[in-house]
Amino acid sequence: MVGRKNQEEREVMKVHEYGDCSFCQGEVKEARVELDYRYKGRLYVFQNVPTGVCQQCGEKYLTARIAKEIEKKIQKKKWAKTIAVPVEVFTEEASV
Numbered sequence: 001m002v003g004r005k006n007q008e009e010r011e012v013m014k015v016h017e018y019g020d021c022s023f024c025q026g027e028v029k030e031a032r033v034e035l036d037y038r039y040k041g042r043l044y045v046f047q048n049v050p051t052g053v054c055q056q057c058g059e060k061y062l063t064a065r066i067a068k069e070i071e072k073k074i075q076k077k078k079w080a081k082t083i084a085v086p087v088e089v090f091t092e093e094a095s096v
């Protein structure tokens with residue numbers, strides 16, 4: 001067992017070097033975007049992150065290097081700011 005990382009914690013992002021999109025085969029191009037990053041059950045927002053974005057479906061991809069950087073920053077617990085996020089359980093209402 002050589003330091004194999006628990007992949008289950010990444011709910012949104014798949015980590016890989018940018019190739020074609022694994023969902024739609026679209027072209028993935030790098031852009032600086034805002035990322036919602038879930039780690040150990042908590043939500044973090046990172047801005048200005050170099051991220052692969054599928055030009056067709058918008059799926060986002062991180063390289064292993066950037067994902068590692070993000071997790072390092074999470075462990076440091078130093079933030080530019082903290083925001084409150086509203087949470088609501090969705091129920092359908094009869095009004096149309």
Ligand SMILES: [Zn+2]
Nearest residue numbers: 021024054057
């Ligand atoms: Zn795609």
